[in-house]
Amino acid sequence: MAEQPSSQNSSSLAGSTSFDTLLGRLVVEQGLATNEEVEGCQLKRKHGEPQAGQSLADLLVTHGFVTESQIDRVRQEVEASRGTQQIPGYKLLGRIGAGAMATVFKARQLSLDRTVAIKVLPQKFMSDPQFVERFYAEGRAAAKLNHPNIVQAIDVGQAGDHHYFVMEFVEGHTVYDALSKQGPYEETEALQIIIAVADALQHAHTHGFMHRDVKPKNIMITKAGVAKLADMGLAREISDKQAAQAEAGKAYGTPYYIAPEQIRGDVDIDFRADIYGLGATFYHMVTGKVPFDGPNPSAVMHKHLKEPLVPPDHLNDQLSTGVSEIIEVMMAKDRDERYDNTAGLLADLRSVAEGSAPLQARKKFDLSHLASIESKAETQLVETPSTPPMTESPLFWAFVISVAINLLLVVIAMIVFMGD
Numbered sequence: 001m002a003e004q005p006s007s008q009n010s011s012s013l014a015g016s017t018s019f020d021t022l023l024g025r026l027v028v029e030q031g032l033a034t035n036e037e038v039e040g041c042q043l044k045r046k047h048g049e050p051q052a053g054q055s056l057a058d059l060l061v062t063h064g065f066v067t068e069s070q071i072d073r074v075r076q077e078v079e080a081s082r083g084t085q086q087i088p089g090y091k092l093l094g095r096i097g098a099g100a101m102a103t104v105f106k107a108r109q110l111s112l113d114r115t116v117a118i119k120v121l122p123q124k125f126m127s128d129p130q131f132v133e134r135f136y137a138e139g140r141a142a143a144k145l146n147h148p149n150i151v152q153a154i155d156v157g158q159a160g161d162h163h164y165f166v167m168e169f170v171e172g173h174t175v176y177d178a179l180s181k182q183g184p185y186e187e188t189e190a191l192q193i194i195i196a197v198a199d200a201l202q203h204a205h206t207h208g209f210m211h212r213d214v215k216p217k218n219i220m221i222t223k224a225g226v227a228k229l230a231d232m233g234l235a236r237e238i239s240d241k242q243a244a245q246a247e248a249g250k251a252y253g254t255p256y257y258i259a260p261e262q263i264r265g266d267v268d269i270d271f272r273a274d275i276y277g278l279g280a281t282f283y284h285m286v287t288g289k290v291p292f293d294g295p296n297p298s299a300v301m302h303k304h305l306k307e308p309l310v311p312p313d314h315l316n317d318q319l320s321t322g323v324s325e326i327i328e329v330m331m332a333k334d335r336d337e338r339y340d341n342t343a344g345l346l347a348d349l350r351s352v353a354e355g356s357a358p359l360q361a362r363k364k365f366d367l368s369h370l371a372s373i374e375s376k377a378e379t380q381l382v383e384t385p386s387t388p389p390m391t392e393s394p395l396f397w398a399f400v401i402s403v404a405i406n407l408l409l410v411v412i413a414m415i416v417f418m419g420d
Helices: 010-016 019-029 035-047 056-062 068-085 129-143 175-182 187-206 241-246 260-264 272-287 297-306 321-330 342-353 359-383 394-419
Strands: 090-098 103-109 114-120 153-159 162-168 172-174 219-222 227-229
Touching: 019 035, 019 056, 019 068, 035 056, 056 068, 090 114, 129 153, 129 162, 172 175, 175 219, 175 272, 187 219, 187 227, 187 272, 187 342, 260 272, 260 297, 272 321, 272 342, 321 342, 321 359, 342 359
Parallel strands: none
Antiparallel strands: 090 103, 103 114, 114 162, 153 162, 172 219, 219 227
16 A cells, blocks of 8 residues: 555545545555446546445446455455544554454554554454453463563554554564465474564563464565564463463364364363464465365364374475474474473473483383384273183083093993993
8 A cells, every 4th residue: 555645643544535436546556446447437427427426435336347255345445444544643654464353553653763564453353342351361361471572562552443453563473474475484494483472482481471473474484584473462461360261162273273171162271272383373484285184164163173294294295203203293293292391392402402312202212112012002901801721611621521522432342342
């Protein structure tokens, strides 16, 4: 989006840009219609008959340039854009992106003359107290964390009817963008990114927060190559029992990277859910495939719960044994078989990055292997009864009796024969 004309205050800026002008600009930017098509509809709206007086959105749909669903989405973005223009102290520079839960804009913080990102809650959620509270909870959670590998929170508030969250602007791309364009990461590069994110998670865990939505789309890579964990939208304090009870039985997270206990909606979810999500992200980064796939979210989540993980080095034979072991421990379905804490995970990641073995993961593997052997042995003892002694067999005694009878008959025959 082109930079808006400067103004003395944000309200005059909002007034100088009409709804249709913003809508037309977004339609062109998103490739839904050409500039000529939009301008043609604008002329018909003003002068054409019988279309005079119709909105630009209606005309674009009537002429088949956009669908109703596309124009509805653009309308929501325009509403968010107009709200952003009214935030005191900030000047809108352009739209960065939009999702189901928010629209994000690039802006300038006037007081410090720096570029920031502003997330605006969509209008359809503004009347829902649950969504509004979650939006503010994200800002509060991010504000309590200060780490070079976490996108920094700056401000959160309300301007008119719009709720906004101002954060550090990260110029770069996401890990998901890189996977989509270039395929799997080389092991060395993936390790460095995962180490940085694990360090960020350790900081969050130390301060009592779980992220709960670690995935490639939430890992930003700056132009300088620094990894930053973003989007605290699902973050929650581990000690918040009230929130845990309210969310019981509900699956919060992204299906491709969600931990089994999150799928079940367990009340006592802890930092090990983040370790699983980071493990699933790591898996995707080094194999180019998500750990589990399926025709719908329900099928994918069922596999997280029940289906064995294909070891990553079976998909990428260039991976070191150490990295594969780490990922498998991170993604253990039973959280007690994962890393006990993020510090242990970091120790293993750094060890493998330096060319050594992952001691924590190897220990987990050894214990798991021993448990598996013991389980199989117990199963064999139960399912395979030992062979009874020969003297306890009915066939044995039948044989003995048969031999005795035959001997007795022989003896009788000899006596009769001798008598004769």
